Amino acid sequence: MSNKETYKLQIGPTHPAFKEPVRFEFEVDGEHVLHADIDMGYTHRGIEHVSKERNFIQIIYLLERICGICSTSHPMAYCLAVENAAEIEVPARAKYIRTIVGELERLHSHLLWAGVAAHEVGFDTLFYTTWDIREKVMDCLEVISGNRVNYAMLTIGGVRRDIIGEVAEAVNKTVEYYSDLYSQLEDIMLNDMSLRLRTENVGILTYDEALKLCAVGPTARASGLAKDVRADYAVNAYPDIPWLKAITPNDVGKKPVGDIYDRIVVRVLEIKQSVDIIRFCMENMPGGEIVAEPKAVKVINQLKKVKAHGIGRYEGPRGEVSHYDILDNNECPVGVKVKAPTYSNIISWVPMFRGAEIADIPIIMSSIDPCIACSDRASFVEGEGKKTVSFGELRKLSMEKMNKIRRGL
């Protein structure tokens, strides 16, 4: 490092690649990042406050809109929390349907992430390929629930729609489609030389740092931290699956480094795991009711009599989603606390950015899958004496680096 004065590089806040438009402040020396600072809160919508004024059933549809990508994970954790507090038993069939919808969501989310990550390193062919592949699972979710993004499948004590007849056939077809395609997808994602050169040993989060910073989900697993709520605190149909375990890069015989490549490995393997879980659920789904009490009014009346608190934990595509709800003889909960996985992972950006090149900022940002909505579109920076770099320029830098690598091959 030279003794030159460093400068501050700002990115955001209207940076649509994130769930929350985040503002970053990087301390930069030449091409290298020395330190990163994060400013959040631009999409604060006061959902926890609003949910205190809605009844238990209405809240499900509100919480679905916390995130448009994990739109089953949040209602799932909420329903589990309320069921935990009120001791409602969910029918076995409903548990399996919940698992299937949750895994389909994981499938679409990981494919979405693969595309966006490819876009961030300037590999647009892969971006279009994965998003084209992803449309199949969106079709399947539309057949099941009638909507592409917000499925409204869950209710307290079960699910709202059954998977039978044509719908079951559509799910089976989707499973077949992805298991046929998997080896091809794995080959592109894991063996492409230019992608490996961009991602290996970039944005490293070591095992100790992951442990210390409480990383969750694929970000933690890529660092060798085998934690997965599905295996550790199993709910829904997960306890019935004997082979379910947290996936780490060890599963492909690779020592976990905690770089971006390891995160790709974990997510690609989880695509296969999700397909296998859906197939298991379709084959072993028990019969019977799909909801404990179909009438919403009765459910609310039942919950009115409860004075308790409950915790719901669920492994969303990005990591652990946990909800804490307090019921106090009212038709609305008196407290709803939401903890999203990105909230845990966001601080792990800081060690990842340390020492990184500026051209690697976009891929490091998206490597933890920060509830990515969209790719880079905007950037403007305010303030005196601070350097302004648009995100478009950054992406150009990123693409130039990719071209350089390709030429060098």
Next chain:
Amino acid sequence: MKKDSFKYFKRSLWAFHINSGSCNACDIEILAALTPRYDAERFGIKLVGTPRHADVLVITGTMTEKIKDKVIRVFNQVPDPKLVMVVGSCGISKGVFQESYAMAGPVDAHIPVDVYVPGCPPRPEAIIYGVARAWEKLEMLEKGNAAS
């Protein structure tokens, strides 16, 4: 869309997308509209990286208090003639977040909006249709015939 609408399609239309506190659902549907299944780029509709290149400003989300100033600033950076398109129910009417303290209100309370695409989230087809309607209006504006 009217059959004779296609006479308006004279040049490519560039859109700039800004997230004003959206939940990501509309954002991924906008991206889905650009990817091979729907492929809006075959019509010349393209997302650009800066508001200064854009004809249409596509806004998703609810306009939170913290981001309000930034959205207005981006709006001012788009060159005239420009159009604003709001995608998603929450930008149109605050949608599901009605009682929230963090909302600065619907988008059209702060900047003029020309096209509304309702839905939570709207399908990619609806988004492409909305852009096409914006296109018609833009051509009218350029002719100096803003009566629509």
